[in-house]
Amino acid sequence: MTSFSDYQSRSAQYMTFIDSEFYPDYLDEARIIYGSVIEQFSELANMASSSAELLIRIVDTPNPSRTQLLRVFRKYVSPDTSVEMLKVKKKIPKIIADYGHRFRDIEQVKANLANRPKPDEALMAILIEYKSRGQKGYELTEAFFLWFESNFGSEYLIQGPVRAGRDVMLNEVLKDWQTKTPADILISRNDGTPLVIGFARYDSDRGGAQEDDRTGGNRDKVTDILRYAERYQLPLKVFFLNDGPGLTLGSMWNDYAALEKYGKGKVMVCTLKMLDERFTRDWLEI
């Protein structure tokens, strides 16, 4: 049986690249999406007699414009208050009370708006940078679900959010599992016997490990799940779907190889392109 470690020298061949856009190609799209938002912000600003009033006017605007206007508000008026804070409508009076003194004066804001080029491509580029955050992870899980359905769809059950959505909570699907542990994938036999708990992650360019959901935390998950499998005599295994060029940076590949070794056959780490070779019925039924 080949291991994840064996693939390291050919890692590029087994990597899945999910396309990103090139600069400056996306500026055209950014102008379409944000041009009117920035214009609308200018209009609201020019009508307002204070920055707090501007915020109130923005909050009264229906979505999807509101969130985008709040982002522009943050850039021009109040870098201290995150859009996440401003999203909650009923907290707005308190935010104005607590942070209002740090809002940039409305006259200054109006002047700054007037002095920017039109269209303001710099601001548009900043705004669009976040648009596709998170999407690559969804592409990865969706690709796995499609692959699994076409290969094992009739023989096994698979659960989990295909794109966005609530994770599979282990305490809800495993009898007597105590802690709230989120997982991305659960595969079981048609009779309900759980076979695989899966975690998915796409890394574009992060090399360093993130403690909570990377290898440190992963090892704890493996320990807990395998101990559970032992106690209840279940054929339960742990699967890590990891992909993206970030895997080749730093110690990531070695960390995951070590994790797989630690699992003694009950843990498998794969990129999408390894699935056909490694994710077999034999492994599912170990």
Add this chain to the structure above:
DNA sequence: GTTCGAGACACTACGGCCCT
């Protein structure tokens, strides 16, 4: 003296669930 890795924190998008 500079570079690098790891951890910590932060950011926005969006689907789905909950509440009215």
Add this chain to the structure above:
DNA sequence: AGGGCCGTAGTGTCTCGAAC
């Protein structure tokens, strides 16, 4: 039925200590 909030997604960026 619709609006609002929550949870999850990947990654940008800062700091600090170790290694070079």
